[in-house]
Amino acid sequence: MIRAGRHHLVRTLADLAAQHGVGIDHYTRLKPYKAPGFPAPVSSQGSRTRLYDADQVDAYLLGKPVPPLPADEDDGDLLDRRECAALIGVAPNSWDIYKRDPALAKARVEAGGVDHWPRGAVLRFQDSRPGRDAAATRGGRPKRTGDQVPRDLVPALTAELLDADPTISAATVTARLGVHRNTAQDALTRLRADRIADRIDAEPALTPAQAAAALGYPAGQVRRATARAEVVLRARRAAPYLADVAAALHRAGWTTTEAVPDVQLPADDQVVAALVLDGDQAPAPALVWDERHGWRTATSRRHPITRGAVVPPEGEGVRYLAEGPTPPPGDVVAALTP
Incomplete structure (x- = not known):
């Protein structure tokens, strides 16, 4: 993460290459950032774009002790998508849907070409996130009422449930979120279809049915999802x-x-x-x-x-x-x- 107040100190690999007076391709072949003692990236583990703190890098290059980053959490800390997802306990794919929320979209900050969000904005979103207490509604959506969760948030909330239980049914989603059965079924079908397609992209030899089985989806629940996955592909x-x-x-x-x-x-x-x-x-x-x-x-x-x-x-x-x-x-x- 990028600690509060250090946005202006973010450097990319391209910035480090320019600092060395070489091109980015040459720099990434040399990989000086892999040397012992080189400061760790401030980007999350697994991030495609490596980001570094300029004060730490400059100190290392001058042979000086690398100053530690602030240890205390701050609402101004900037988190990337993986860190945001981890903070609120969801998968990164779910965050990709949540980030469309108007408040989060407004709070988004770009650092080193990567989208980040302030910790405080993420926590405020988590506190106000629709559907968090819907599980208490045993019978699902009350009769003669609309869905209890805004439609644009249903996919992300359903994705969380699917992450936790690949065998989840539309009836369970209805009960947990307080939405109409058709809304729940549509969300599950779309999510499963996209994930089946992702699995086939990664393993082209699989059929949709085989990909669904590999993901742990019950055969009796995915007929529509496997058909849609073929269209998605x-x-x-x-x-x-x-x-x-x-x-x-x-x-x-x-x-x-x-x-x-x-x-x-x-x-x-x-x-x-x-x-x-x-x-x-x-x-x-x-x-x-x-x-x-x-x-x-x-x-x-x-x-x-x-x-x-x-x-x-x-x-x-x-x-x-x-x-x-x-x-x-x-x-x-x-x-x-x-």
Whole structure:
């Protein structure tokens, strides 16, 4: 962690390389930071980006005693995602969802290119976190009431329960969080599908059913999750292509930023993506990509994908572009060019 008041002293490996007068590639090959006595990183163990305290590094390089960092915890200490997750007792993946909370998003601080959050902000979030006392509601959600937890926090809270018990059922999630059974089932299905897909990415020889079993998920509870996992994997494989098309559209001046298309998985059985064309000279309000039918124009920027992802007929602002589901980016641009 970065101790309170020391944000300005953070140095990356690139900073240390520049201090040595060498390039980062050369510096990481030499690995002087592995030498005995070199100060330990202030980044968490396992972090992709190593961060160091400048006072400690400078003292080491000058042959002076390395000064210790403050030992007392402070609300101003800056914690990375792993440290935040550990502080409130959840998995890092759960923190990746929690950090979207408006208060945490506002408190976020970047140090060395890595997102951090003040300890005090994390503790305040933990104290006010919805769902912490919902387990006391034995019957789950009271009748004729809405979910007791905000929808955007349900995935993270469910992820905690799934981390603790891979065999957990939707009924148990309902009882623990005080949400509707359908809400609980949807959250479990999505989480399990993503984790099954992650496991297959790591071990491509596995089938979805085998990956689910390896994760400890009961076979009778994951039929929808394994089906969705296959769609998630197709969406991941399509992502580089969609990014290339988005980049081509941006170069054409039809988007103000090189935004990544919004990918959706309607009914858990198909991959659909939408890209809003917000440039002044854009030839259409938005584009929609369907893994079966390819690209088409859309008439609405707010809701480019039709309800249920129903494929609309051509006409009234809808036009299919190029040939096949994955035409080259240049062909998509050419088909749109007046």
